[in-house]
Amino acid sequence: MQPRLAPLAPSDALLLFERTRARTDRLAAPLSPEDMMLQSMEDASPAKWHLAHTTWFFEEFILRPRLPTYVSPDDRFAFLFNSYYVQAGPRHARDKRGLVSRPGGEAVRAYRTHVEDALADLMSASRDDADEIAGLVELGCHHEMQHQELLVTDLLHGLSHNPLLPVYREPEPLPVTSEVPLTWTKHDEGLVEIGHDGGGFAYDCEGPRHRTYLTPYEIADRPVTNREWIAFMEDGGYGDARHWLMEGHAVALREGWAHPLYWWQQDDTWWTYTLRGPQPVALDAPVVHVSYYEAEAYARWADARLPTEAEHEIAFETDPIQGNFLDDGPLRPLPGRAIWGDVWEWTASPFTPYPGFRAPEGALGEYNGKFMVNQMVLRGGSCATPRDQMRTSYRTFFYPHQRWQMMGLRLARDL
Amino acid sequence: MQPRLAPLAPSDALLLFERTRARTDRLAAPLSPEDMMLQSMEDASPAKWHLAHTTWFFEEFILRPRLPTYVSPDDRFAFLFNSYYVQAGPRHARDKRGLVSRPGGEAVRAYRTHVEDALADLMSASRDDADEIAGLVELGCHHEMQHQELLVTDLLHGLSHNPLLPVYREPEPLPVTSEVPLTWTKHDEGLVEIGHDGGGFAYDCEGPRHRTYLTPYEIADRPVTNREWIAFMEDGGYGDARHWLMEGHAVALREGWAHPLYWWQQDDTWWTYTLRGPQPVALDAPVVHVSYYEAEAYARWADARLPTEAEHEIAFETDPIQGNFLDDGPLRPLPGRAIWGDVWEWTASPFTPYPGFRAPEGALGEYNGKFMVNQMVLRGGSCATPRDQMRTSYRTFFYPHQRWQMMGLRLARDL
């Protein structure tokens, strides 16, 4: 993680920990033991694995090194629930996570409680390393928040393979809306600073804060909507190679892409599968579940481009005005209100290190640095992103062909 | 199915039905909801699917056509739980069966009960088609018995991917045994008759009974043992292409085969994973979990060959002397006692129609005929085969690279 200007107080860390763990439990509550097993592709993991892996993280990086009396309920969990930390030892094959029927859901919940109790004890004790522990707990909580969003999107992907189209949370009526005009904000040329400034938590890859030079541009005040995306589709956008990166068009042809993921057409209406079951596509909501390749092609079709991550960061120095929240709201963007925060926005920037970046030593240094190739940065946050996690310097990253996250786009233009 | 000389009495059919259904339930009883989801390869299916599919079979082929008042708990189950019967309508993708978390285990058990109740009612009624129904119930029971064996072998395969090596049934000590000598029985040249003779149940592909001409041969009185197989391994059998079919050796190299499936070596002892957990390989038990390619190479190495299915059928006109049974015994062959029935035995015969074979009309005609290419016949039966299913005319068939069934071999030689 990035150095913080002021360390998190241990008592605040404990509150964050309790709030975060409770949210994971709440998200998993409606799931049957069978639902918790679903792994529909290598990129996605079962909900049960998310519950266990986020727990292992606290065990591996805090309890084991700092509490010599700590006893794990099963030492073999370290093998099962390590994701990719080479320096934390060997680990189970990623694409086989859906084949781990045991430990079952109950055993994993017991594992969670076991670690939570031990950690609460550790944090209540008077220790010289209390600040360090608080910092690690904060990291673990942010790590778990990332997995909360993955849990939700992986679950959506998993359930979407069920021909019965299951409902995770009861549907609610969508508000009637009308088309939202597209307006632009201009930005002058000049040297700017981007990257996290040390106030509050951030991941290592959000820093160092540094200067970069921007040429004049303007950026849209809202993401692209479903209504606009359908216009692209109806104009033959998917089939016209001129709009596309060559590799993107090859993927689109091979995969038969003709609309965003989870969409289908029925009697002239576009429908989409959501965690609230099938719903008609809300025309004035941000489009979601499109790949970088599609986003980039759309932008060229619209005679615009995607913003770079620096342009995006400079443009949104304020808090998100998000239409809804993971904790109690609907699980797809709502129409008509999004400023930023409803949908992750693909940028034109590959995920590379900022000048001066060095990954920390040890296993925790494997957090972000080793992914810095072939992935594109998304900025913003989505209706499945915990509010605690949303900040303008946040860089998430995915492969350009991936669509199962809450991914959309916003346009920019040179001036 | 083959025509029977005498139809099964409806009351016997009901008893068979109850016995068969109860055995499935008993096999599934130790499984958690998560265990029931496991699908570790396209060839294998989740236990939950087996429970539902065998139920759908009765619903689709008996209740729907013959009981107009029958109402299914969910009409969409026909799509989810049809395996491959094209004439019974469209069906779910086979390799996605592990992604159906809903209906859950409880719902599937309720589906079983629902169909069982309706079928018991139907069979208790006085009807003109009672004999026909009894015949279909008999077929459905044999179909379910096939799935019992698959349930067990698919489960073994699924659990074997769990690094914790879970235990399905508690282990018991293995008897101490010594090497069993290999003896041979000679058979003269001549015209023989093979195929089912109509006494009792048989599948369509077991007939018509017909003449075939055999040249003189001798056949071993017991299957090849683990002790013998290890000698083949230690003699470099896996690496010496001269023993192998070219295609077989290519598969062995590509897959890195150097021993039967589920084996590993630890401190000079060979171990194997079983449904009773890890166990040392029992040297004098029949070898199991070897492919046709391996079996065929072993036979050539041993200066022998595999028997044809006619040679096998003629040699074993008696009941199996099986070391153990699915219902209450261990789930791997026991050492020292096997005559036939402990392990499926690969034959030299590709699965082709007998002279005069014609698949029945309609969806039930898809039972065996459409698989008659590229597969090899196995004869006998295994410790996971229900005793009701064992008869000398039974032909099971698998692809030559498959190993996850209880597959072994017996030698034969030209005279």
Next chain:
Amino acid sequence: MQPRLAPLAPSDALLLFERTRARTDRLAAPLSPEDMMLQSMEDASPAKWHLAHTTWFFEEFILRPRLPTYVSPDDRFAFLFNSYYVQAGPRHARDKRGLVSRPGGEAVRAYRTHVEDALADLMSASRDDADEIAGLVELGCHHEMQHQELLVTDLLHGLSHNPLLPVYREPEPLPVTSEVPLTWTKHDEGLVEIGHDGGGFAYDCEGPRHRTYLTPYEIADRPVTNREWIAFMEDGGYGDARHWLMEGHAVALREGWAHPLYWWQQDDTWWTYTLRGPQPVALDAPVVHVSYYEAEAYARWADARLPTEAEHEIAFETDPIQGNFLDDGPLRPLPGRAIWGDVWEWTASPFTPYPGFRAPEGALGEYNGKFMVNQMVLRGGSCATPRDQMRTSYRTFFYPHQRWQMMGLRLARDL
């Protein structure tokens, strides 16, 4: 090879050798150095490789062991031009044969002459092993004849990938024909003998001659024609899973098969690519370039079946009445005259050993035996089969999905 009743006289062997080698040269004469490089799939080999491999065969199995003074132009050719004889040493990767630009066409032709000269000298010498040598030369010539047919069919496949549709031999007008009626010949039940009887050359797998029992059947007097095949297509035969083996239909769907290989439709007429360039499909000629899967589905659609190889062998105990010959005729079956010999005919028989078959010791024993799995026997011969090679006991074999050989079918029916 099979034991012959009377050995081939050395002088006859020399004549056969000269005739065979000259035919290969004649076939290759129209090819440019670039044409000789084409390898369009792993199953096929470049013409240059065929020229070299058939030469290596004489070098490896006759000259090296029997002529101590023999010097090869390049010892490394043994690595490059061994096909699959494990006991003759390591060999080049089959799918990379098209990447061997050197030695070039001229060098390979020089290699041919070098070996031919040495062999002519050896055969002219007075030696104790003259009869053995004559027998090996005979085998080498038959081996080369097999490769002549492959050279032609591999070349057709290779050139078919060229959008310019090149012409290997000038086209000639097709005779106008009319529909040929389909008649049947009946055969009684009974014990028959099949397999080669030792009069003349045969491969090892054609024996031992042995008894087999046939049930009554009838067999068509000519192969299925293009006209009949088009009726199958127009009746939706390719799309109706009920006619197909399950595996066959999966292949047909995956590959998008809707007609024989090399066909396309243009203005309501079916065309086919041949070595004489594009030609309209001759309606009354035997259909060619269909897989076993397609042939088997056609037969079921026609309410018939494919004959077994024993049925086929018994039915054709006479010489072929072939419409045309490799040496000077057209390179596709001609309409209206075929009895047998115009097109290879898929049988219902998997390629398995005859009773009592044992592969010979040594590398030459790898000729046929190690292919005895997953392949189907074809009987007859085609317009690309040298006349010297055609006999009723001949068994060729290919995988059920393969279509690039001159493969057709003939119907049979149970009586």
Next chain:
Amino acid sequence: MQPRLAPLAPSDALLLFERTRARTDRLAAPLSPEDMMLQSMEDASPAKWHLAHTTWFFEEFILRPRLPTYVSPDDRFAFLFNSYYVQAGPRHARDKRGLVSRPGGEAVRAYRTHVEDALADLMSASRDDADEIAGLVELGCHHEMQHQELLVTDLLHGLSHNPLLPVYREPEPLPVTSEVPLTWTKHDEGLVEIGHDGGGFAYDCEGPRHRTYLTPYEIADRPVTNREWIAFMEDGGYGDARHWLMEGHAVALREGWAHPLYWWQQDDTWWTYTLRGPQPVALDAPVVHVSYYEAEAYARWADARLPTEAEHEIAFETDPIQGNFLDDGPLRPLPGRAIWGDVWEWTASPFTPYPGFRAPEGALGEYNGKFMVNQMVLRGGSCATPRDQMRTSYRTFFYPHQRWQMMGLRLARDL
């Protein structure tokens, strides 16, 4: 292409054209017709295709639109020899280029002459559009120079599959050298300008020239040598996941990478295959044929990093001091003299558009822009790069797993 400050004089364009075409012919001269067919992977193309495609470029973009009387020797060449220009019409499958035996080498050479003659006539004529034509000819020549380097590297890859390790150009003795010390040049923080300035030819993606901000760094004065690379290998660099991008290590494991492409070890000495045949690895020459993944891992192992493309461009504002040239020198980097230009140097920069970049309209706009995803920029030039093509603003780009180009690396460090 980028706008030039001063257009190229038509007479200079003609000289460039003649020089460029002659170089291609000289490179192809030692090749047999068979060599010219080699396509060893989809990324590579046959030499014959390069000869034809570079000719088609002049025909398609100059002769057809500007010379109404022009007649192509074969209009179908447009289909065969278009590479990827969607707006220039449909085209042949890239991975099937090695299957086009006709037109043969002679016909392609005749095509070259035909187009050269027509273009020379066009350029000699007095025309209003002479300057435009000169600009297009210049672009076509630079395009052909790119293909000269590809021809050489594709040929090396193709010939490397031949077990005889053919020699394209006679070997010459390697100079004896000693270790070259590694020195560094420091660069201050500050705003810089990069991108082509319009003086002379450049591709579209080299502009617009623009400002960017650099943090302080130092950069090595020479590329990494084979001696240093061997130290990395001997230190277990390939096997230690800590040095690697996660994706890079997965590729290395899957492909079994343990050294640069074309290397093997023999009696403690490392050898490499080159177009001059097998040669011992020259310890003090730049390492070549390493992927981005390997280069990036090496840099981390060496406690350094790769430079960004801006850092590289600023550091080398001078002409290359290249050890050797395509036209008459050896075809691998020479030891001991390289400053820049002997080997392409992987940078840390993904290939993305410069601020303000817009691809030109029409088919020529497909030149670079549509490749701007998932590829990394290399800077410099290699011993296979024509001298006319070397400039500090030049951006070439390849996928991070590719190794068959003359790819090496240079280190940089933060200050």
